[in-house]
Amino acid sequence: MLHVQSSVTELPESCKSAADRMTQVLAEEDRYSDLNEHCRRKLTALEEELSRELKERVALVAYRI
Helix, strand or coil: CCEEECCCCEEEHHHHHHHHHHHHHHHHHCCECCCCHHHHHHHHHHHHHHHHHHCCCCCCCCECC
16 A cells, blocks of 8 residues: 655645645634734633633634634
8 A cells, every 4th residue: 555654744645635634624624813902902801801700821812814
């Protein structure tokens, strides 16, 4: 069976196109929103408020969907 080297693992040729497609889909989903300074400040303030209430550090992330 022919194998193609992947950065994660070796994949048979039959799986390469599926892996390439999944890589594309994940890259498209992994786009952060381009927030302006006002929105970044609001997000940071909400992180701080939630951190105080929960008594643990909280990080919020904005993605473009």
